[in-house]
Amino acid sequence: DVKVTQSSRYLVKRTGEKVFLECVQDMDHENMFWYRQDPGLGLRLIYFSYDVKMKEKGDIPEGYSVSREKKERFSLILESASTNQTSMYLCASSKGTGGQPQHFGDGTRLSIL
Amino acid sequence: SQELEQSPQSLIVQEGKNLTINCTSSKTLYGLYWYKQKYGEGLIFLMMLQKGGEEKSHEKITAKLDEKKQQSSLHITASQPSHAGIYLCGGYSGGGADGLTFGKGTHLIIQP
Numbered sequence: 295d296v297k298v299t300q301s302s303r304y305l306v307k308r309t310g311e312k313v314f315l316e317c318v319q320d321m322d323h324e325n326m327f328w329y330r331q332d333p334g335l336g337l338r339l340i341y342f343s344y345d346v347k348m349k350e351k352g353d354i355p356e357g358y359s360v361s362r363e364k365k366e367r368f369s370l371i372l373e374s375a376s377t378n379q380t381s382m383y384l385c386a387s388s389k390g391t392g393g394q395p396q397h398f399g400d401g402t403r404l405s406i407l
Numbered sequence: 408s409q410e411l412e413q414s415p416q417s418l419i420v421q422e423g424k425n426l427t428i429n430c431t432s433s434k435t436l437y438g439l440y441w442y443k444q445k446y447g448e449g450l451i452f453l454m455m456l457q458k459g460g461e462e463k464s465h466e467k468i469t470a471k472l473d474e475k476k477q478q479s480s481l482h483i484t485a486s487q488p489s490h491a492g493i494y495l496c497g498g499y500s501g502g503g504a505d506g507l508t509f510g511k512g513t514h515l516i517i518q519p
Contacts, residue, residue, distance in 0.1 A: 296448075334511070337509040352508070382447075384449060384450065386450075387496070393437045393501075394456070395440050395452050395455050396440070396507060398442075398449040398450040398452075399449050400448055400449040401447070401448060401449045
């Protein structure tokens with residue numbers, strides 16, 4: 295089975311802090327994704343990566359950056375956390391191209407105070 | 408841009424009853440994916456549909472994709488408490504890196 299592991303289930307940080315969310319997958323998938331999920335808005339794509347050191351902006355990249363130094367690891371960075379970034383963050387991975395299903399981690403519920 | 412509309416937004420069903428959730432895309436899909444999410448957790452992949460008219464089943468859950476590949480339904484037979492959660496459809500209409508667009512989800516509650 296595909297395993298996508300997010301480093302924290304719950305995280306509380308303060309406004310202005312630099313926040314790192316880590317995600318690791320064990321199935322050698324080429325593609326990795328970061329979403330945020332908010333009530334009434336559904337899942338929204340922040341960034342994705344289709345190869346090591348490659349990244350593409352999703353629908354809502356403002357205030358975020360990402361890093362993919364190794365194939366199995368995809369990090370989401372909040373450069374200067376703000377209260378409107380309080381959300382559920384979900385990492386996913388998928389194999390190759392052609393619309394393969396994405397497999398998700400358990401999510402990180404991030405609160406910015 | 409592609410949009411996916413799910414209906415209903417929420418559903419309360421008595422245990423043992425059948426139910427259907429619908430997902431409609433504004434564009435023709437190359438792939439349609441159904442996921443289940445328990446409250447506060449990640450998404451669990453259920454099924455993928457790629458061909459017009461395709462139908463797949465897993466235990467008591469059946470999903471269908473219409474011939475035009477713009478509409479899908481998820482049907483649960485003889486619902487159980489374990490079916491409760493949020494069901495989301497995701498759609499792929501081409502483009503790079505398999506980016507999916509998701510519906511906003513259907514909250515399913517099973518009443519004993």
